[in-house]
Amino acid sequence: MEKFIQLSMSGVSNGAILALVALGFVLIFKSSDVINFAQGELLMIGSYLTYTAIEQFGLFWPLGVVVAVALSAVAGVLIEQLVLRPLIGEPVISVIMITIGLSSLLRAIIGAIWGVSPLPSPKFIPTDTINILGASVGANRLWAIGLSIVLLTALTIFFRRSNDGIAMRAVADDQQAALSMGISIKHVWAVSWAIAAVTAAIGGILLASIFGGVGASIGRVGLLVFPVVILGGLDSIPGAIVGGLIIGLLQSYAGGYLPPELGMGEVAPFIILIFILLVRPYGLFGQKIIERV
Amino acid sequence: MQSGIFHTQYAGDMSMRPTWPMRWRIVVVILFVLLFPWSADRYWLTLANQIGIAAIGAIGLNILVGFTGQISIGHGGFLAVGAYSAGLLATRAGLPMWLSVPLASLTTAVVGAFFGLPSARLKGLYLAIATLAAQEIIIWLLTHGDVIGIAESLSLPQPTLFGLDLTANGATDFSFYWIILVCLAGTVIFTSNLFRSRAGRAFVAIRDQDIAAQVIGVDLVRYKLLAFATSSFFAGLAGALTAHYRGIISWERFTVDVSILYLSMIIIGGLGSVSGSIYGAAFITLLPALLNNIGRAMGDTIPQINIYLPYVQQGAFGLAIVLFLILEPEGIVKLWRDVKDYFRLWPFSY
Numbered sequence: 001m002e003k004f005i006q007l008s009m010s011g012v013s014n015g016a017i018l019a020l021v022a023l024g025f026v027l028i029f030k031s032s033d034v035i036n037f038a039q040g041e042l043l044m045i046g047s048y049l050t051y052t053a054i055e056q057f058g059l060f061w062p063l064g065v066v067v068a069v070a071l072s073a074v075a076g077v078l079i080e081q082l083v084l085r086p087l088i089g090e091p092v093i094s095v096i097m098i099t100i101g102l103s104s105l106l107r108a109i110i111g112a113i114w115g116v117s118p119l120p121s122p123k124f125i126p127t128d129t130i131n132i133l134g135a136s137v138g139a140n141r142l143w144a145i146g147l148s149i150v151l152l153t154a155l156t157i158f159f160r161r162s163n164d165g166i167a168m169r170a171v172a173d174d175q176q177a178a179l180s181m182g183i184s185i186k187h188v189w190a191v192s193w194a195i196a197a198v199t200a201a202i203g204g205i206l207l208a209s210i211f212g213g214v215g216a217s218i219g220r221v222g223l224l225v226f227p228v229v230i231l232g233g234l235d236s237i238p239g240a241i242v243g244g245l246i247i248g249l250l251q252s253y254a255g256g257y258l259p260p261e262l263g264m265g266e267v268a269p270f271i272i273l274i275f276i277l278l279v280r281p282y283g284l285f286g287q288k289i290i291e292r293v
Numbered sequence: 294m295q296s297g298i299f300h301t302q303y304a305g306d307m308s309m310r311p312t313w314p315m316r317w318r319i320v321v322v323i324l325f326v327l328l329f330p331w332s333a334d335r336y337w338l339t340l341a342n343q344i345g346i347a348a349i350g351a352i353g354l355n356i357l358v359g360f361t362g363q364i365s366i367g368h369g370g371f372l373a374v375g376a377y378s379a380g381l382l383a384t385r386a387g388l389p390m391w392l393s394v395p396l397a398s399l400t401t402a403v404v405g406a407f408f409g410l411p412s413a414r415l416k417g418l419y420l421a422i423a424t425l426a427a428q429e430i431i432i433w434l435l436t437h438g439d440v441i442g443i444a445e446s447l448s449l450p451q452p453t454l455f456g457l458d459l460t461a462n463g464a465t466d467f468s469f470y471w472i473i474l475v476c477l478a479g480t481v482i483f484t485s486n487l488f489r490s491r492a493g494r495a496f497v498a499i500r501d502q503d504i505a506a507q508v509i510g511v512d513l514v515r516y517k518l519l520a521f522a523t524s525s526f527f528a529g530l531a532g533a534l535t536a537h538y539r540g541i542i543s544w545e546r547f548t549v550d551v552s553i554l555y556l557s558m559i560i561i562g563g564l565g566s567v568s569g570s571i572y573g574a575a576f577i578t579l580l581p582a583l584l585n586n587i588g589r590a591m592g593d594t595i596p597q598i599n600i601y602l603p604y605v606q607q608g609a610f611g612l613a614i615v616l617f618l619i620l621e622p623e624g625i626v627k628l629w630r631d632v633k634d635y636f637r638l639w640p641f642s643y
Contacts, residue, residue, distance in 0.1 A: 035418050086619045092417050093364050094618050097560050100553050101614025108608030112601055223429075223549070226422045234418065267433035270426040274411065277423050281414050 005135035013141035015248020016148035024196030030172035038103035040222015046201025061124035076197025118215030227269035233286020338466035345473035347574035353527025359565035362500030367424035369551030370431035375532025380447035405525020446543035563626030
């Protein structure tokens, strides 16, 4: 039972972070049809910037986090303006490849600035363990769950109530109709990249605390976003949240209950991914597109 | 299409290289590749062999991505299947190289067709992600090979061909040059002719509009799987050649980064072009070598360069993809065509 609770808690916390990152991913896809393979690098940028702001410049930690997150948002907007805007109207493969090229470029820049060896994780998130029903759970995992819930709620309210949020939903629904209603698509794209970068930065900070270091392993989580968004449906925000939780739990249970030498924790999400794609190509909540010649 | 060419016979109309400048150019290219190994040293021979192997794999990927329009991020996995099946056939079954390489390629074709099955229902982004999953699953099988009975890394026996010792007098690179050249020539001739056949035209129809293709009678599932199988066959060939050439294989050579490397070759070279795949393979193989040489030359005067060289190499690769996609989405093939057009139309370039 303790093992179950422990695995569940780690699964839920990983899933919450994944949901957060996947949300940014889905947001970009919905508003601009861009599949962002550089999501993992956005995670890395956020966590490295936090390290620099707090450890190297010695900022008080809330201030440091705010600075790092703001800089990540700027990086997100810059990427959209410089790299993706020239590609409007190009085929899918060009857009996929440019984000792949971008991820390689960003990784090189990160390596050149911060080196490749892992750096210490931010200390402001407590790492001591808390006893829940006999199972010991890291406080940083509770932080991850709490912070993700707060952010996901805030973003949901943002989409439903604020002008920008409604404009984003309009653009996601129909770009031409949104344009004719006087919505600036460029503004919407900039905002969605900024939000994606911010959620990725916060996810990166939380992951750094859970992994116990800032390094390339954070970027690897970026690949896990794909099973999440496919499971939930590429264009569904609730899907990203549910998908994140399912993949997080699945990874945790597969890694914990199956023999460890199988390493099922890493590959199970991808096996599930193939299975879902064969049975329900549009995911759990995705919109089925009817194609015409 | 060039104007001023008038064919009076079907043979002329069907020929691969209808004009005289094209024929002269191909003669020059053939002479160059035949004479090159006699004058090159080991360093250049190794590079040429790497380009040749990469070109075979890139042509294979281009059949799938450039001609059939099915995006695959699993090519590295298929290369791994080719390399490991060649390795296992050579070490466990003791097959000679002339048998193990084609058999490994066929195995890869079967595996490729299997992982192409999702393409029956998926397209575009969803398919790209499904192939990414194929890549991860193949690599997982290799890294946890002890469970299913294969080793993580394999060393192959000394390569011999029909009783000839290919490593004699340290001439491995020289003898493999000819093997790779024959394989590459076969790949190029096969692929160029593929798109003049029924299957090739079906591939292109699927790429341009799959529903319309289905309406005019193209069996989508069959031809998509055929495209996956053909593409994987050449990936397997490239993988098997790598295995025999290197003599030792490990899974690190076939990660998702390799899939991306091959995708960037065909993007930079030119999607849907056989010659473009070769240009792209040469570009991607030569770029790090070139940067390395520049870095080493400058490293003596500015020592900081040596620290940043690996990052510059990785960044240059990413930057090349980004710049090509923004500035010249049709790749090196288009650049080369522009050069030819400039000289043909000069001085009246309109």
